Amino acid sequence: MAEETQTAVNSEIESPPNERPDGAKERVIFTPPVDIYDSPEGLVLLADLPGVSTGSMELQIQDNKLTLLGRCQSVIPPEARLLHKEYDEGDFLRSFILSEDVDHERITARLNNGVLEVVLPRAPRAAPRKIEVKSE
């Protein structure tokens, strides 16, 4: 338990889905690089998702698993001929296990210039309560 509190977010990479429900051709799926740190507002997660817009971004919390899925929309005209390639266009998928002290109700996220920022506020801890011991 202490260990889990220490590392409030544990990364867990999911295997990419093999078939797309829309029948589209299989696309490359990347694990985006992330930064995770503590801020006064809570834990902050930053993920690089170049080419993903707010409309194509899905962020889901189920139980204590946070999953981010960003679909990249191609900006290349179909008639373009590739001369030189250093990166592939593709979708981004990554999942994290949240610790129990993250307040799920107050999680906020925004996407700006291809970077997703998720703020995970800590749930207020219950104040220590003295338990009176009575003798009979």
Added chain:
Amino acid sequence: MAIFRWGDSWETFRDLERQVDRLLNGLTFPIPLIRVERQYPPINLYELPEEYLLTSELPGIEPAELDLTVANGILTLRGKRAAPTNAIDDQFRRHERIWGAWERSIAVPERIREDEVRADFQNGILKVHLPKAPETRPRQIQVIAGNVEGEM
């Protein structure tokens, strides 16, 4: 460069072998096949009928912090990605993203209209449109017969 080895009696295959060798030797690769060290930012380059299109992945850059210059066939991209400022004690539980200043120069493939280069930046993807100059079309050069013993 022989790539197939057959027995001596296979004369027809030897012909095929020679043909394949000739084909392979005749191929020229427009891009050097030796990969250089991975550079930042990654760049893709496309050709369209009227322009070259350069795209680059630059998540987290503010468009105002992006500096593009083009001169003498060299396109230079410069930028800076700021580190998060609200981290407590600058401690990171995970640190996989790159921050800091970077610069990269690219030789533009052919003559382009440098004064008409334009760029847009959306969702962390930079697109630079490099319109082709009309003089990149083949130009006939007239050969004038000169005096062989004329001045050099």
